[in-house]
Amino acid sequence: MIGQFLLYIDPGSGSYLVQVIIAALLGVAFYFKNLWWKFRSFFSKNNKDRQPKKEDENA
Protein backbone atom coordinates (compact mmCIF):
# COMPACT_ATOMS: atom_id res chain seq x y z
CA MET A 1 0.00 0.00 0.00
CA ILE A 2 1.12 3.53 -0.61
CA GLY A 3 1.08 5.42 2.65
CA GLN A 4 -1.30 8.35 2.66
CA PHE A 5 1.39 10.92 3.28
CA LEU A 6 3.53 9.64 0.42
CA LEU A 7 0.99 10.58 -2.22
CA TYR A 8 2.21 14.14 -2.40
CA ILE A 9 2.59 13.95 -6.17
CA ASP A 10 -0.32 12.97 -8.33
CA PRO A 11 0.66 9.67 -9.92
CA GLY A 12 -2.28 9.83 -12.31
CA SER A 13 -4.08 6.51 -12.55
CA GLY A 14 -3.92 6.96 -16.33
CA SER A 15 -0.14 6.86 -16.09
CA TYR A 16 -0.42 3.59 -14.14
CA LEU A 17 -2.43 2.08 -16.99
CA VAL A 18 0.07 3.41 -19.54
CA GLN A 19 2.90 1.76 -17.64
CA VAL A 20 1.07 -1.54 -17.57
CA ILE A 21 0.49 -1.41 -21.34
CA ILE A 22 4.05 -0.29 -22.09
CA ALA A 23 5.57 -2.88 -19.77
CA ALA A 24 3.49 -5.64 -21.40
CA LEU A 25 4.62 -4.58 -24.88
CA LEU A 26 8.23 -4.25 -23.74
CA GLY A 27 8.05 -7.70 -22.17
CA VAL A 28 7.14 -9.18 -25.56
CA ALA A 29 9.81 -7.08 -27.31
CA PHE A 30 12.57 -8.10 -24.89
CA TYR A 31 11.49 -11.74 -25.15
CA PHE A 32 11.88 -11.77 -28.92
CA LYS A 33 15.07 -9.73 -28.72
CA ASN A 34 16.60 -12.34 -26.44
CA LEU A 35 15.40 -15.13 -28.74
CA TRP A 36 17.00 -13.33 -31.68
CA TRP A 37 20.31 -12.96 -29.85
CA LYS A 38 20.30 -16.63 -28.91
CA PHE A 39 19.54 -17.54 -32.52
CA ARG A 40 22.34 -15.31 -33.80
CA SER A 41 24.90 -16.48 -31.29
CA PHE A 42 24.04 -20.13 -32.05
CA PHE A 43 24.89 -19.65 -35.72
CA SER A 44 27.62 -17.13 -35.21
CA LYS A 45 31.26 -18.13 -35.54
CA ASN A 46 32.38 -15.38 -33.24
CA ASN A 47 30.07 -15.81 -30.27
CA LYS A 48 31.91 -13.44 -27.97
CA ASP A 49 31.37 -10.41 -30.19
CA ARG A 50 27.70 -11.12 -30.63
CA GLN A 51 26.59 -11.72 -27.11
CA PRO A 52 23.65 -9.62 -26.00
CA LYS A 53 24.40 -6.84 -23.59
CA LYS A 54 24.30 -7.88 -19.97
CA GLU A 55 21.45 -5.48 -19.19
CA ASP A 56 19.31 -7.05 -21.90
CA GLU A 57 19.88 -10.46 -20.41
CA ASN A 58 18.65 -9.25 -17.09
CA ALA A 59 15.59 -7.67 -18.59
Add this chain to the structure above:
Amino acid sequence: MPEPHHHPSSYRDPSGFVFLVNGIYHRQVNAGYADNYDHLMQSGLYDTLVTGRLLIPHEEIPENLTASPQWYRTLQPQQLPFISYPYEWGFEQLRDAALHTLAVLKQAVEKNMILKDASPYNIQFVQGRPLFIDTLSFEKYDASLPWIAYRQFCESFLFPLYLEHYCGIASGKTLTAWPDGVPAAVTARLLPGKSRFNAGALLHVHLQAGVKKGSTSGRQPVFSRQKLTHLILHLENILRKLKSGNNIGSTWSNYYNGTILGHGYLQEKQRLFREYIKDLPFHSALDLGANDGYFSKILAERTGTTVVAVDGDAACIDRMYKTTGKKDGDLLPLCIDLLHPSPAIGFRNRERTAFHERFCTELVVALALVHHLVLSGNVPLADLPAFLAELSTDALIIEFVPLEDEKAQELIRHKAQWHLPYDAAAFEACFRGSFSIQQKNIIPGTERILYLMKKQRP
Protein backbone atom coordinates in the same frame (compact mmCIF):
# COMPACT_ATOMS: atom_id res chain seq x y z
CA MET B 1 20.71 29.37 18.65
CA PRO B 2 19.34 31.46 15.75
CA GLU B 3 15.83 30.71 14.47
CA PRO B 4 15.90 28.06 11.70
CA HIS B 5 14.82 29.45 8.36
CA HIS B 6 12.54 27.01 6.51
CA HIS B 7 13.60 26.96 2.84
CA PRO B 8 10.69 28.26 0.71
CA SER B 9 11.19 25.58 -1.98
CA SER B 10 10.96 22.70 0.48
CA TYR B 11 7.26 22.43 1.27
CA ARG B 12 5.79 19.77 -1.02
CA ASP B 13 7.02 16.57 0.58
CA PRO B 14 5.59 15.92 4.07
CA SER B 15 8.53 13.55 4.76
CA GLY B 16 10.71 16.45 5.87
CA PHE B 17 12.07 19.82 4.82
CA VAL B 18 15.22 21.82 4.25
CA PHE B 19 16.09 24.64 6.60
CA LEU B 20 18.95 27.04 7.13
CA VAL B 21 20.81 27.66 10.41
CA ASN B 22 23.85 29.95 10.55
CA GLY B 23 24.13 29.85 6.78
CA ILE B 24 24.27 26.02 6.73
CA TYR B 25 21.61 23.95 5.01
CA HIS B 26 20.06 21.12 7.03
CA ARG B 27 17.33 18.65 6.24
CA GLN B 28 14.81 17.50 8.81
CA VAL B 29 13.43 13.97 8.56
CA ASN B 30 9.91 13.81 9.96
CA ALA B 31 8.66 10.93 12.12
CA GLY B 32 6.24 9.86 9.37
CA TYR B 33 9.21 9.03 7.13
CA ALA B 34 11.20 7.19 9.83
CA ASP B 35 10.68 3.67 8.41
CA ASN B 36 11.79 4.66 4.94
CA TYR B 37 14.77 6.65 6.21
CA ASP B 38 15.93 3.75 8.37
CA HIS B 39 15.58 1.37 5.44
CA LEU B 40 17.62 3.71 3.22
CA MET B 41 20.41 3.83 5.79
CA GLN B 42 20.35 0.22 6.95
CA SER B 43 19.80 -1.57 3.64
CA GLY B 44 23.15 -0.36 2.33
CA LEU B 45 21.44 1.76 -0.34
CA TYR B 46 22.72 5.04 1.09
CA ASP B 47 26.31 3.75 1.17
CA THR B 48 26.07 2.33 -2.34
CA LEU B 49 24.68 5.59 -3.74
CA VAL B 50 27.15 7.83 -1.92
CA THR B 51 30.14 5.64 -2.82
CA GLY B 52 29.04 5.72 -6.46
CA ARG B 53 28.72 9.53 -6.31
CA LEU B 54 25.03 9.24 -7.11
CA LEU B 55 23.56 10.74 -3.91
CA ILE B 56 24.61 13.71 -1.81
CA PRO B 57 26.36 12.58 1.39
CA HIS B 58 25.16 13.82 4.78
CA GLU B 59 25.96 13.67 8.46
CA GLU B 60 23.35 13.13 11.14
CA ILE B 61 23.15 15.89 13.75
CA PRO B 62 21.79 14.48 17.02
CA GLU B 63 19.68 17.53 17.76
CA ASN B 64 16.15 18.74 16.99
CA LEU B 65 17.19 22.15 15.65
CA THR B 66 13.65 23.14 14.66
CA ALA B 67 12.04 22.07 17.95
CA SER B 68 9.40 20.42 15.77
CA PRO B 69 7.16 17.74 17.34
CA GLN B 70 7.38 15.82 14.03
CA TRP B 71 11.17 15.59 14.26
CA TYR B 72 12.91 12.26 13.68
CA ARG B 73 16.42 13.12 12.43
CA THR B 74 18.43 16.19 11.44
CA LEU B 75 20.75 15.79 8.47
CA GLN B 76 23.53 18.11 7.43
CA PRO B 77 24.16 17.38 3.74
CA GLN B 78 27.26 18.33 1.79
CA GLN B 79 26.95 22.07 1.16
CA LEU B 80 26.68 23.09 -2.49
CA PRO B 81 28.20 26.35 -3.67
CA PHE B 82 25.48 27.09 -6.24
CA ILE B 83 22.00 25.86 -7.06
CA SER B 84 20.86 25.73 -10.68
CA TYR B 85 17.48 24.88 -12.17
CA PRO B 86 16.55 22.60 -15.10
CA TYR B 87 15.39 25.56 -17.20
CA GLU B 88 18.98 26.86 -17.01
CA TRP B 89 20.54 23.63 -18.31
CA GLY B 90 21.38 22.62 -21.83
CA PHE B 91 20.02 19.50 -23.55
CA GLU B 92 23.02 17.37 -22.54
CA GLN B 93 22.70 18.35 -18.89
CA LEU B 94 18.98 17.52 -18.82
CA ARG B 95 19.67 14.18 -20.53
CA ASP B 96 22.44 13.39 -18.01
CA ALA B 97 20.15 14.38 -15.15
CA ALA B 98 17.47 12.01 -16.52
CA LEU B 99 19.94 9.12 -16.86
CA HIS B 100 21.24 9.88 -13.38
CA THR B 101 17.71 9.69 -11.95
CA LEU B 102 17.24 6.29 -13.61
CA ALA B 103 20.63 5.11 -12.30
CA VAL B 104 19.54 6.06 -8.77
CA LEU B 105 16.19 4.32 -9.33
CA LYS B 106 17.91 1.11 -10.46
CA GLN B 107 20.13 1.04 -7.38
CA ALA B 108 17.13 1.74 -5.17
CA VAL B 109 15.07 -1.11 -6.67
CA GLU B 110 17.93 -3.53 -6.01
CA LYS B 111 17.68 -2.63 -2.32
CA ASN B 112 13.88 -2.82 -2.28
CA MET B 113 13.28 0.90 -2.45
CA ILE B 114 11.90 3.13 -5.19
CA LEU B 115 11.89 6.83 -6.04
CA LYS B 116 8.60 8.37 -5.03
CA ASP B 117 9.30 11.43 -7.17
CA ALA B 118 11.39 12.12 -10.25
CA SER B 119 11.84 15.86 -10.30
CA PRO B 120 14.83 17.39 -12.11
CA TYR B 121 15.06 19.84 -9.19
CA ASN B 122 16.37 16.85 -7.21
CA ILE B 123 19.51 16.95 -9.35
CA GLN B 124 22.36 19.43 -9.07
CA PHE B 125 25.61 19.58 -11.02
CA VAL B 126 28.68 19.26 -8.80
CA GLN B 127 32.22 18.98 -10.20
CA GLY B 128 30.71 18.78 -13.67
CA ARG B 129 28.54 15.76 -12.86
CA PRO B 130 24.93 15.30 -11.79
CA LEU B 131 24.24 14.53 -8.15
CA PHE B 132 20.92 13.46 -6.60
CA ILE B 133 20.27 15.78 -3.66
CA ASP B 134 16.91 14.70 -2.21
CA THR B 135 17.66 12.13 0.48
CA LEU B 136 13.95 11.79 1.29
CA SER B 137 12.86 10.70 -2.20
CA PHE B 138 13.13 6.99 -1.39
CA GLU B 139 10.33 4.77 -0.17
CA LYS B 140 9.95 1.04 0.34
CA TYR B 141 9.25 -0.77 -2.89
CA ASP B 142 6.02 -2.61 -3.53
CA ALA B 143 6.72 -4.59 -6.71
CA SER B 144 3.02 -5.03 -7.45
CA LEU B 145 2.62 -1.30 -8.13
CA PRO B 146 3.78 0.71 -11.15
CA TRP B 147 6.29 3.52 -10.65
CA ILE B 148 4.43 6.38 -9.00
CA ALA B 149 6.80 9.00 -10.47
CA TYR B 150 6.72 7.73 -14.06
CA ARG B 151 4.49 10.53 -15.33
CA GLN B 152 6.56 13.17 -13.54
CA PHE B 153 9.72 11.69 -15.08
CA CYS B 154 8.20 11.86 -18.56
CA GLU B 155 6.86 15.38 -18.19
CA SER B 156 10.00 16.84 -16.59
CA PHE B 157 12.75 15.01 -18.46
CA LEU B 158 11.64 12.96 -21.44
CA PHE B 159 9.10 15.30 -23.05
CA PRO B 160 11.29 18.45 -23.02
CA LEU B 161 14.07 16.35 -24.57
CA TYR B 162 11.69 14.94 -27.20
CA LEU B 163 10.55 18.47 -28.06
CA GLU B 164 14.13 19.54 -28.62
CA HIS B 165 14.96 16.37 -30.56
CA TYR B 166 11.98 16.62 -32.93
CA CYS B 167 11.15 20.34 -33.00
CA GLY B 168 14.42 22.08 -32.06
CA ILE B 169 12.72 23.80 -29.11
CA ALA B 170 15.42 24.21 -26.44
CA SER B 171 14.58 22.05 -23.41
CA GLY B 172 15.36 25.01 -21.15
CA LYS B 173 12.74 27.14 -22.91
CA THR B 174 10.13 24.38 -22.56
CA LEU B 175 10.86 24.06 -18.85
CA THR B 176 10.69 27.84 -18.44
CA ALA B 177 7.13 27.68 -19.71
CA TRP B 178 6.31 24.48 -17.77
CA PRO B 179 8.64 24.47 -14.72
CA ASP B 180 6.99 21.33 -13.34
CA GLY B 181 7.01 19.49 -16.66
CA VAL B 182 5.19 19.71 -19.96
CA PRO B 183 1.96 17.64 -20.08
CA ALA B 184 1.71 14.66 -22.42
CA ALA B 185 -1.23 16.20 -24.30
CA VAL B 186 0.77 19.36 -25.08
CA THR B 187 3.83 17.36 -26.11
CA ALA B 188 1.75 15.12 -28.38
CA ARG B 189 0.27 18.16 -30.15
CA LEU B 190 3.67 19.77 -30.64
CA LEU B 191 5.54 16.71 -31.91
CA PRO B 192 5.50 16.11 -35.67
CA GLY B 193 3.43 13.27 -37.14
CA LYS B 194 6.56 11.20 -37.85
CA SER B 195 7.07 10.81 -34.09
CA ARG B 196 4.14 8.34 -34.14
CA PHE B 197 6.41 5.98 -36.09
CA ASN B 198 8.95 6.02 -33.28
CA ALA B 199 8.22 3.33 -30.68
CA GLY B 200 9.43 5.43 -27.74
CA ALA B 201 7.46 8.55 -28.65
CA LEU B 202 4.41 6.48 -29.57
CA LEU B 203 4.33 4.67 -26.24
CA HIS B 204 5.45 7.34 -23.81
CA VAL B 205 3.96 10.45 -25.43
CA HIS B 206 1.05 9.60 -27.74
CA LEU B 207 -0.26 6.66 -25.75
CA GLN B 208 0.00 8.60 -22.50
CA ALA B 209 -1.74 11.60 -24.08
CA GLY B 210 -4.53 9.30 -25.25
CA VAL B 211 -5.19 7.65 -21.91
CA LYS B 212 -7.40 9.78 -19.74
CA LYS B 213 -6.81 10.27 -16.06
CA GLY B 214 -8.80 7.91 -13.90
CA SER B 215 -9.28 5.40 -16.67
CA THR B 216 -8.37 2.47 -14.41
CA SER B 217 -11.63 3.08 -12.53
CA GLY B 218 -10.05 2.70 -9.11
CA ARG B 219 -8.55 -0.77 -9.69
CA GLN B 220 -4.81 -0.96 -9.06
CA PRO B 221 -3.09 -2.48 -12.07
CA VAL B 222 -0.72 -5.33 -11.35
CA PHE B 223 2.93 -4.69 -11.98
CA SER B 224 6.20 -6.53 -11.33
CA ARG B 225 9.89 -5.93 -10.73
CA GLN B 226 10.71 -7.27 -14.19
CA LYS B 227 8.23 -4.91 -15.81
CA LEU B 228 9.79 -1.98 -14.01
CA THR B 229 13.24 -3.10 -15.17
CA HIS B 230 11.97 -3.23 -18.76
CA LEU B 231 10.53 0.24 -18.41
CA ILE B 232 13.78 1.69 -17.02
CA LEU B 233 15.83 0.02 -19.77
CA HIS B 234 13.52 1.34 -22.44
CA LEU B 235 13.69 4.89 -21.05
CA GLU B 236 17.49 4.70 -20.89
CA ASN B 237 17.71 3.48 -24.50
CA ILE B 238 15.45 6.29 -25.68
CA LEU B 239 17.38 8.97 -23.78
CA ARG B 240 20.73 7.83 -25.17
CA LYS B 241 19.45 8.06 -28.76
CA LEU B 242 17.95 11.56 -28.55
CA LYS B 243 19.83 14.32 -30.30
CA SER B 244 20.00 17.97 -29.40
CA GLY B 245 18.32 20.28 -31.87
CA ASN B 246 20.27 23.31 -30.78
CA ASN B 247 22.45 23.59 -33.84
CA ILE B 248 19.48 25.39 -35.33
CA GLY B 249 20.01 29.11 -34.87
CA SER B 250 23.21 28.88 -32.85
CA THR B 251 24.81 32.30 -33.08
CA TRP B 252 27.96 31.95 -31.09
CA SER B 253 28.89 28.27 -30.98
CA ASN B 254 31.73 28.79 -33.45
CA TYR B 255 32.82 32.20 -32.20
CA TYR B 256 36.39 31.39 -31.24
CA ASN B 257 36.98 28.87 -34.01
CA GLY B 258 35.47 30.50 -37.06
CA THR B 259 34.80 34.15 -36.48
CA ILE B 260 37.29 35.50 -34.03
CA LEU B 261 39.64 38.21 -35.11
CA GLY B 262 42.56 35.84 -35.28
CA HIS B 263 44.46 33.31 -33.27
CA GLY B 264 46.89 35.99 -32.06
CA TYR B 265 44.05 37.92 -30.42
CA LEU B 266 43.05 34.93 -28.33
CA GLN B 267 46.66 34.24 -27.32
CA GLU B 268 47.26 37.85 -26.24
CA LYS B 269 43.97 38.02 -24.39
CA GLN B 270 44.73 34.77 -22.64
CA ARG B 271 48.18 36.02 -21.63
CA LEU B 272 46.76 39.20 -20.11
CA PHE B 273 43.91 37.29 -18.49
CA ARG B 274 46.31 34.86 -16.79
CA GLU B 275 48.40 37.81 -15.57
CA TYR B 276 45.32 39.46 -14.06
CA ILE B 277 44.12 36.39 -12.17
CA LYS B 278 47.60 35.27 -11.05
CA ASP B 279 47.51 37.14 -7.74
CA LEU B 280 43.77 37.57 -7.46
CA PRO B 281 42.25 35.87 -4.40
CA PHE B 282 39.03 34.10 -5.39
CA HIS B 283 37.25 30.80 -4.81
CA SER B 284 34.22 31.50 -6.95
CA ALA B 285 33.93 33.12 -10.35
CA LEU B 286 31.14 33.95 -12.76
CA ASP B 287 31.97 34.10 -16.47
CA LEU B 288 29.29 36.08 -18.29
CA GLY B 289 28.99 35.43 -22.01
CA ALA B 290 31.32 32.46 -21.60
CA ASN B 291 30.85 31.09 -25.13
CA ASP B 292 32.38 27.60 -25.15
CA GLY B 293 34.12 28.17 -21.81
CA TYR B 294 37.66 28.87 -23.02
CA PHE B 295 38.30 31.39 -20.22
CA SER B 296 36.01 29.65 -17.71
CA LYS B 297 38.26 26.60 -17.92
CA ILE B 298 41.31 28.76 -17.23
CA LEU B 299 39.55 30.06 -14.09
CA ALA B 300 38.59 26.53 -13.05
CA GLU B 301 42.24 25.41 -13.24
CA ARG B 302 42.66 26.87 -9.76
CA THR B 303 42.07 24.15 -7.17
CA GLY B 304 39.06 24.68 -4.94
CA THR B 305 37.43 27.21 -7.24
CA THR B 306 33.87 26.95 -8.48
CA VAL B 307 33.23 28.62 -11.82
CA VAL B 308 29.78 29.35 -13.18
CA ALA B 309 29.92 29.88 -16.94
CA VAL B 310 26.89 31.59 -18.40
CA ASP B 311 25.88 32.00 -22.01
CA GLY B 312 22.57 32.55 -23.77
CA ASP B 313 23.41 30.12 -26.55
CA ALA B 314 22.33 26.55 -25.75
CA ALA B 315 24.76 25.10 -28.32
CA CYS B 316 27.68 26.75 -26.50
CA ILE B 317 26.48 25.41 -23.15
CA ASP B 318 26.10 21.89 -24.55
CA ARG B 319 29.55 22.00 -26.08
CA MET B 320 31.09 23.33 -22.88
CA TYR B 321 29.35 20.67 -20.79
CA LYS B 322 30.42 17.86 -23.11
CA THR B 323 34.03 19.02 -23.25
CA THR B 324 34.38 19.62 -19.53
CA GLY B 325 36.44 16.87 -17.99
CA LYS B 326 37.74 16.08 -14.54
CA LYS B 327 40.81 18.24 -15.13
CA ASP B 328 38.56 21.25 -15.62
CA GLY B 329 37.62 21.32 -11.93
CA ASP B 330 34.27 22.56 -10.75
CA LEU B 331 32.73 24.21 -13.79
CA LEU B 332 28.99 24.77 -14.03
CA PRO B 333 27.78 25.81 -17.51
CA LEU B 334 24.34 27.44 -17.55
CA CYS B 335 22.19 28.69 -20.39
CA ILE B 336 21.17 32.20 -19.33
CA ASP B 337 20.21 35.15 -21.51
CA LEU B 338 21.53 38.13 -19.55
CA LEU B 339 18.80 40.36 -20.97
CA HIS B 340 16.21 37.87 -19.67
CA PRO B 341 17.87 36.10 -16.73
CA SER B 342 15.91 33.52 -14.70
CA PRO B 343 13.24 35.23 -12.62
CA ALA B 344 12.01 34.27 -9.16
CA ILE B 345 9.20 31.75 -9.67
CA GLY B 346 7.07 29.23 -7.80
CA PHE B 347 4.85 29.67 -4.77
CA ARG B 348 4.96 33.30 -3.60
CA ASN B 349 7.82 33.84 -6.06
CA ARG B 350 10.11 32.33 -3.42
CA GLU B 351 10.40 28.70 -4.48
CA ARG B 352 13.02 29.21 -7.20
CA THR B 353 15.10 32.32 -6.74
CA ALA B 354 16.20 34.73 -9.45
CA PHE B 355 19.55 34.46 -11.18
CA HIS B 356 21.09 37.48 -9.43
CA GLU B 357 20.08 36.12 -6.00
CA ARG B 358 21.95 32.85 -6.54
CA PHE B 359 25.07 33.83 -8.37
CA CYS B 360 27.18 36.34 -6.50
CA THR B 361 30.88 35.51 -6.78
CA GLU B 362 34.22 36.99 -5.79
CA LEU B 363 35.25 37.45 -9.40
CA VAL B 364 33.05 38.34 -12.36
CA VAL B 365 34.41 38.06 -15.90
CA ALA B 366 32.73 39.82 -18.82
CA LEU B 367 34.80 39.33 -21.97
CA ALA B 368 33.50 40.59 -25.31
CA LEU B 369 30.11 41.19 -23.73
CA VAL B 370 29.71 44.95 -23.30
CA HIS B 371 29.14 45.69 -27.01
CA HIS B 372 26.38 43.05 -27.16
CA LEU B 373 24.56 44.49 -24.17
CA VAL B 374 24.91 48.11 -25.27
CA LEU B 375 24.80 47.94 -29.07
CA SER B 376 22.45 44.95 -29.55
CA GLY B 377 20.48 45.01 -26.30
CA ASN B 378 20.32 48.82 -26.02
CA VAL B 379 21.34 48.67 -22.37
CA PRO B 380 22.71 52.10 -21.39
CA LEU B 381 26.43 51.96 -20.60
CA ALA B 382 25.68 53.70 -17.29
CA ASP B 383 23.52 50.73 -16.16
CA LEU B 384 26.31 48.16 -16.47
CA PRO B 385 28.33 48.95 -13.30
CA ALA B 386 25.31 48.42 -11.00
CA PHE B 387 24.45 45.16 -12.81
CA LEU B 388 28.00 43.81 -12.43
CA ALA B 389 28.50 45.16 -8.88
CA GLU B 390 25.45 43.14 -7.84
CA LEU B 391 27.11 39.93 -9.08
CA SER B 392 30.68 40.55 -7.87
CA THR B 393 31.83 40.81 -4.28
CA ASP B 394 35.40 41.76 -5.12
CA ALA B 395 36.83 41.84 -8.64
CA LEU B 396 35.82 42.32 -12.25
CA ILE B 397 37.68 41.52 -15.45
CA ILE B 398 35.95 43.23 -18.33
CA GLU B 399 36.71 43.82 -21.99
CA PHE B 400 35.64 46.95 -23.80
CA VAL B 401 35.02 46.55 -27.53
CA PRO B 402 35.02 49.96 -29.27
CA LEU B 403 32.75 50.96 -32.12
CA GLU B 404 35.61 50.67 -34.63
CA ASP B 405 35.98 46.94 -33.91
CA GLU B 406 34.78 44.69 -36.74
CA LYS B 407 32.43 42.79 -34.43
CA ALA B 408 30.91 46.01 -33.10
CA GLN B 409 30.49 47.22 -36.68
CA GLU B 410 28.58 44.02 -37.51
CA LEU B 411 26.19 44.74 -34.66
CA ILE B 412 25.40 48.31 -35.74
CA ARG B 413 25.39 47.73 -39.50
CA HIS B 414 21.61 47.86 -39.70
CA LYS B 415 20.98 49.92 -36.58
CA ALA B 416 20.09 53.58 -36.59
CA GLN B 417 20.33 54.27 -32.86
CA TRP B 418 22.06 53.15 -29.71
CA HIS B 419 22.92 54.85 -26.46
CA LEU B 420 25.70 57.40 -26.71
CA PRO B 421 28.40 58.11 -25.79
CA TYR B 422 29.94 54.69 -26.40
CA ASP B 423 33.71 54.94 -26.08
CA ALA B 424 36.45 53.95 -23.66
CA ALA B 425 36.40 57.30 -21.83
CA ALA B 426 32.65 57.09 -21.19
CA PHE B 427 33.01 53.42 -20.21
CA GLU B 428 35.67 54.23 -17.61
CA ALA B 429 33.73 57.22 -16.29
CA CYS B 430 30.64 55.04 -15.74
CA PHE B 431 32.53 52.37 -13.84
CA ARG B 432 34.49 54.77 -11.60
CA GLY B 433 31.62 55.11 -9.11
CA SER B 434 31.36 51.36 -8.39
CA PHE B 435 34.78 49.95 -9.30
CA SER B 436 38.38 51.15 -9.26
CA ILE B 437 40.52 50.34 -12.29
CA GLN B 438 43.57 48.30 -11.23
CA GLN B 439 44.96 47.39 -14.63
CA LYS B 440 44.19 48.40 -18.20
CA ASN B 441 45.72 46.93 -21.36
CA ILE B 442 44.98 47.25 -25.04
CA ILE B 443 44.91 43.73 -26.47
CA PRO B 444 47.74 43.79 -29.04
CA GLY B 445 46.60 43.71 -32.65
CA THR B 446 43.14 45.08 -31.78
CA GLU B 447 41.57 48.19 -30.33
CA ARG B 448 39.87 46.20 -27.59
CA ILE B 449 40.77 47.05 -23.99
CA LEU B 450 40.98 44.63 -21.08
CA TYR B 451 40.43 45.94 -17.54
CA LEU B 452 40.98 44.50 -14.11
CA MET B 453 38.77 46.34 -11.64
CA LYS B 454 38.12 46.04 -7.91
CA LYS B 455 34.77 46.72 -6.39
CA GLN B 456 34.74 49.85 -4.27
CA ARG B 457 33.67 49.39 -0.68
CA PRO B 458 30.68 51.48 0.29
